[in-house]
Amino acid sequence: MINSKDSKDNKIDSKDEKEKNEDHLPIDADNIDKSEIDKDHVESSEDQKDELLKEISDLKDQLLRSMAEVENIRKRSRKELEDTNKYAITGFARDILSISDNLRRALESIDNDEGKDKSESFKNLIEGVELTERELLSVFNRYGISQINPIGERFDVKFHQAMYEEETNDKEAGTIIQVMQSGYVIQDRLLRPAMVGVAKKPKEDDTNNEN
Template sequence: MSMDSSKQTMNEETENKDVELDEETVEEETCLEESVDLQNDEEGEVNEPSKSLDELEAKISELKDQLLRTVADSENLRKRLEREKEQTRKFGIANFAKDLLSIADNLRRALDAAPNKEDVEDQAIENLVLGIQMTEQELQKAFDNNNIRKIDPLGEKFDYNFHQAMFEVEETDKEPGIVVQVLQPGYVIDDRILRPAMVGVAAAKGGKKSVSVDTTA
């Protein structure tokens, strides 16, 4: 074999080795890139569920908050309706009860003006008085059944919530502000005023006696 042929063969072998090395390098780089891509994909897959879980928990928390608000609103509405129902039950007859007060007043005036039983000689008059008494008693029972109570504050301290002062009276033996005369009793239904009691009040010492300036309830 000639010298030139040997050199050519060596050059070809060297080139083949270089090609093989280049191919190995390319394969290694490709494997490395694939490994990096795979790692990134795995990290992405790990991060993605974590992100989705956080979003899901936030949504659940939001829905819980909305549910609690809805339940609270429903409970408040139920309580308000119950209060309104109770108010209607208590005070729904207030206007009707006011109309009955004048009847109660007239029955009492009739009995106050009626003669005593022992002074009555006419049986018809006695029966009439008895009928008025029974009517007043029945009306009072109806008032009691509906929590309607009379206010008769004679001797009590004046209370502007339930009393209407019509005049002042100079009373040396009474403290100022004490009710010394009841012109017309008042009425309440439960704790709500139907009509204030019209009263005369003891004046302060040295005060002037004042005549009624307001005769309307």
Template sequence: MIEDNKQAADEAVAKELEGVPADMIDPDATGAEDAEEKDDLSTALEALKSDLDAAKQEVLYARAESQNVRRRAEKDVADARAYAATGFARDILSVYDNLVRAIEAIPAELHDDPRLKGLVTGVEATQREVEKVFGSHGISRIAAHGLLLDPNQHQAMLEIPTEEHEPGTVVQEMQSGWMIRDRLLRPAMVGVAKKP
């Protein structure tokens, strides 16, 4: 009877321990298998760690690349906004030059003639308006007369022998030069002093 009870108890314990890993029941029972399994697990863990490090590196590179692309795109958009009017401005400069020539061609006595006063005033007002529009779009005239020749802004068309000015000084401006913000729109065409 005691043996029956012991057998029943062993069967009940065995039933309860079903599904429980063997190393939890008897840690010494699976020693060799555990060592092999632990080696396999540590190898797999090392492989996973190296894969994780590689994935982190790739994510960092991808993030840096996308940030560079975004910055480049933002710069391109800013440049497009700032310099969008470049082609139009370059074309309208010849119209402005003709306005200036028209005003300079009007003789002084005709400025006060009542029949032409409205025309002269209108042309001068148009010139001022064009200059105002240029200013609002960042288009400015390049200073030239009396300055040393700057090859980045001035284009020397001729040399004028003179003792009044230092050689290399701009003494005549044939066509005005213009900048759009910090970029050259059109160089000033100038005459430069040289020693006689």
């Protein structure tokens, strides 16, 4: 006769053995739910992709800004170098203008009619002064210095300095009727304004106003 206690113990041992065997069974990959794993993997990949794209965009923006800044610096440096080359002699040119003025005054002070009766040596002196003035103006032009002699032109405050106004009907108001001292520009920059007299419209007579 089988003891009930032994039978019960055998059942317990069989159950433990079964559970033990189940623990050692190979994992069936087909039974794993891959949808959750794939979903997490995709979401993680998308996040990484977005971060990388943002970093690339930021780096590209920084690169473009740096390139633009370098180009601006290059342009400023080029402009400064050009200005230095153009206007390096501005101070010297301004000082030497007085020589040109004195040569012009010397020639204007000579009465041409009286000059005909002067000696040959005096005529040669006049020609020498004229030649010196022409040579000086030629040197000015060589270095981008141009003379402003605006007789008959419209008054321009950027290049002219009005010394007086004269009422006249012969010229339109604002027209330069006399150049007292020539002006000069170096390249496109004013070196010295021309001193001029400007035409002014005459005032109407009181009798005309009454009529």
